Amino acid sequence: MIKDFQMSNPDILVSEVGPRDGLQNIDAVIPTAEKKRWIKAEAQAGVREIEVGSFVPAKYMPQLADTLELVTFALAIEDLSVAVLVPNFHGAKAAVEAGVDKMSIPFSVSETHCQRNLNRSHEQMFAEIDRIIEMLDSQPEGKRPYFEVGLSTAFGCSLEGKIADQKIVAIADKVMQSGCDEVGLSDTTGSANPQQVRHLIRLVRSVVGDDKLTGVHLHNTRGLGLANALAALEEGITTIDSSLGGLGGCPAAPGASGNIVTEDLVFMLESMGLSTGIDIHKLLVVRETLAEAIPQESLFGFTADAGLPLGY
Ligand code: ZN
Numbered sequence: 001m002i003k004d005f006q007m008s009n010p011d012i013l014v015s016e017v018g019p020r021d022g023l024q025n026i027d028a029v030i031p032t033a034e035k036k037r038w039i040k041a042e043a044q045a046g047v048r049e050i051e052v053g054s055f056v057p058a059k060y061m062p063q064l065a066d067t068l069e070l071v072t073f074a075l076a077i078e079d080l081s082v083a084v085l086v087p088n089f090h091g092a093k094a095a096v097e098a099g100v101d102k103m104s105i106p107f108s109v110s111e112t113h114c115q116r117n118l119n120r121s122h123e124q125m126f127a128e129i130d131r132i133i134e135m136l137d138s139q140p141e142g143k144r145p146y147f148e149v150g151l152s153t154a155f156g157c158s159l160e161g162k163i164a165d166q167k168i169v170a171i172a173d174k175v176m177q178s179g180c181d182e183v184g185l186s187d188t189t190g191s192a193n194p195q196q197v198r199h200l201i202r203l204v205r206s207v208v209g210d211d212k213l214t215g216v217h218l219h220n221t222r223g224l225g226l227a228n229a230l231a232a233l234e235e236g237i238t239t240i241d242s243s244l245g246g247l248g249g250c251p252a253a254p255g256a257s258g259n260i261v262t263e264d265l266v267f268m269l270e271s272m273g274l275s276t277g278i279d280i281h282k283l284l285v286v287r288e289t290l291a292e293a294i295p296q297e298s299l300f301g302f303t304a305d306a307g308l309p310l311g312y
Contacts, residue, residue: 010274010276012233012269012274012275012276013048013215013238013240013276014048014049014265015051015083016047016050016242016262017050017217017241017243017259018038018247018259018262019050019052019070020054020085021243022243022244022245022247022258022259023247024054024061024248025247026063026297028063032069032070035066036073037289037293038244038286038293039070039074040077041289042244043080045282045283045286046277046278046279046282046283047080047262047278049080049081049239050074050083051104051241052070052083052084053067054067054085054086054091055068055085055086055090055092055094056085056087068098071095071098072099075100081102082100083100083101083103083104084100084102085103085105085106086103087105088128089132089135091105092135096135096139099143101146102146102148103145103146103147103148104149104184105129106150106186107125107149107175108152108188109151109154109168110159112157113157113158113188114152116159129149129180130178132147137179146181148182148215149183151171151183151184151186152186153186153189154187154188155185155192155197156189156191157188157189158191168203169203172207181212182212182214183208183212183213184216184217185216185217186218187217188219190218190219190222190224191222192224193224193228194228194231198234201232201236202235210236213237215237215239215240216232216239217241217259219248220257220300225259225260225261226260226264226265228260229260229265230268233269241259241260242262243262244286245261245291246259246264246299246301247259247297247299258300261301261302262283263284263287263301264302267280267303280303280308284303284304287299287304
C-alpha cells in the first residue's frame, strides 16, 4: 500500500520480483534492453509494482549491475511503483538518490544466514537500519521512499532450521520502533506451510499492528507456494510477491523453482473474484517474450502450459 492509485483500485497487489529475485538466482545475464522490454510489457499488462533490481555492488551480482538505469527507466512508466532491494546503508542511499518508490532490506531472522548473506550480525543490522532511517528522515518531503524490512528465513533457515517465534517477533518489533514503514515475511528457503503462514502473520501482526504487515514473499520450492499464498490472503494479506515464470531457483539445486509464479497467482486470484488489475492474456504474452530472451532457462508454472479454461 504505497501509492494512492493502489489504494483505490484492485483488491490485491501482485508485486513482480522476477527482475531482482529471479535474475539473481540464475547464471544468465540479460541485456538491459531486454529487461526494459520485460518491465514495460508487464506494466502494460497491468502489473502495478515491480522490483527492478538491487543496489548491491556489481562485483557480487553482475546480473543486477544495471539497477540504476532500470530504476530511471521504470520511474517514467505511469502508475508503476518502482521497488528495489537494498542490502545496507550505501544501497539505501543509492536507492533514495535514484528516486525509487519503495525499498526493502532483507533482515534474516536466522543470524547465521544474516551473517552469510549480508556479512552482518543482528546487532549490526539494527544499527544499519537506524542509520538508514536517519537518512530517510532527513529527506525533503516527497523524496522519502516507502521502507520495508523483509524478515527473511521467517519460516525456516537451511542453516539454522526453524527460528523461534519470540526472536522473529522481537526483531519485527524493534525495526518498527526504529521507524521503518512496514515489515514483510519472506519464505526465503521455500519451507513454509499454510498453517505456519497463518500462525506467523497473526503473531507478528499482534505486535506491529495489522496495517504494518501487509505483504508476503513466498517461494515455491516444495510446491506449497500457492497454498501458502491462499493462507496469507485469508489472513488479510494484500500484497503478494511473485515472479514471472517462477524464474529463479537455486543454481545448486536443479529443478528447484523460484518465487511463486506470477501467471498462476494471477489466475488463482482473478478466478476467485479478487481483482489484481492484471490482464492475464497480456501477461502470458510477456512470458513468451521472456522465454525467448533466456532460452537456456526453464520457466515454471501451469497456466501457460494448460491455457485458460473455457469461458474464462
Ligand atoms: Zn526470494
